[in-house]
Amino acid sequence: MARTMHHxxxxxxxxxxxxxxxxxxxxxxxxxxxxxxLTTGEWLWWQARFTAQPQRLIIxxxxxxxxxxADDPRFAELTQALNEAISSGYYFASFGVSxxxxxxxxxxxxxxEAVYAAPVRLRGGIAPTQRLRVQIGASxxxxxxxxxxxxxxxxxxxxxxxxxxxxxxxxxxxxGFGA
Numbered sequence: 001m002a003r004t005m006h007h008x009x010x011x012x013x014x015x016x017x018x019x020x021x022x023x024x025x026x027x028x029x030x031x032x033x034x035x036x037x038l039t040t041g042e043w044l045w046w047q048a049r050f051t052a053q054p055q056r057l058i059i060x061x062x063x064x065x066x067x068x069x070a071d072d073p074r075f076a077e078l079t080q081a082l083n084e085a086i087s088s089g090y091y092f093a094s095f096g097v098s099x100x101x102x103x104x105x106x107x108x109x110x111x112x113e114a115v116y117a118a119p120v121r122l123r124g125g126i127a128p129t130q131r132l133r134v135q136i137g138a139s140x141x142x143x144x145x146x147x148x149x150x151x152x153x154x155x156x157x158x159x160x161x162x163x164x165x166x167x168x169x170x171x172x173x174x175x176g177f178g179a
Contacts, residue, residue, distance in 0.1 A: 050086040050122070054079060054114035061137075061177055063107045074175050081171035082114055085134065086122070088167075090147055090160040097148075097157050110137030110178065112168060119151065126160075127151075136165050136172060 057078055059066040068075045097105075105111065112134050119128030129149040147160040172178065 050083045050120075052083070052114075052116060052120040054082075055117045056115050057082075058113040058115070059172070059177055060106055060109075060111040060113065062110070066177075077171050077175065078112065078168070079114075081167040082112060082132075082134065084167035085162050085165050086132075086147070088163040090122075090124075090162045093146065093159045093161050097155075097159060102155070105135060108137075109135055110172065111135055112172070122149075122160075129156075131155075134162065134165060134168060136168050 055069075057068040057075060059068070068078065070076075114132045116130050116132075119130050120132075121128045126149070129151055131150040133148040133150070133155065135144060135146040135148075145162045145165050147162050148155045149160070150156060
């Protein structure tokens with residue numbers, strides 16, 4: 001005697017709904033992963049770290065300029081802190097910076113500039129750049145945690161905002177530069 005299986009409409013519909021939910025999650029996950037991979041340029045974007053080594057660092061503290069090179073004992077600690085801050089992530093600012101605000105930043109804030117021998121690549125489809133400048137100090141005109149980029153003498157007026165500058169702030173304070 002042959003056994004026949006009878007499926008009720010409820011059982012068939014329940015299996016279809018579960019399959020549909022799984023397919024939806026996989027499609028959403030695929031789009032999310034693909035979007036992040038394409039916009040960051042990194043297939044393993046959750047592991048991407050900024051590790052570039054600058055040629056020199058320039059600290060601008062309330063208008064005073066201090067230049068450090070690799071032979072300075074403070075250079076390695078500041079480079080590591082800079083790379084941690086950039087690796088924390090960033091997003092495009094919704095504002096530009098005027099010439100007046102730029103001058104106020106240089107005179108009234110704490111900035112760390114990194115100069116690289118060759119252009120470095122940031123995630124997110126941002127053009128390679130040879131100079132990075134991070135604002136660490138107090139807000140000037142509402143601007144804080146800002147990452148500026150440049151390949152020339154002029155700075156890109158549409159900056160990036162870092163998720164955190166705390167590694168830099170801590171290192172600069174520890175090294176006596178204040179923040």
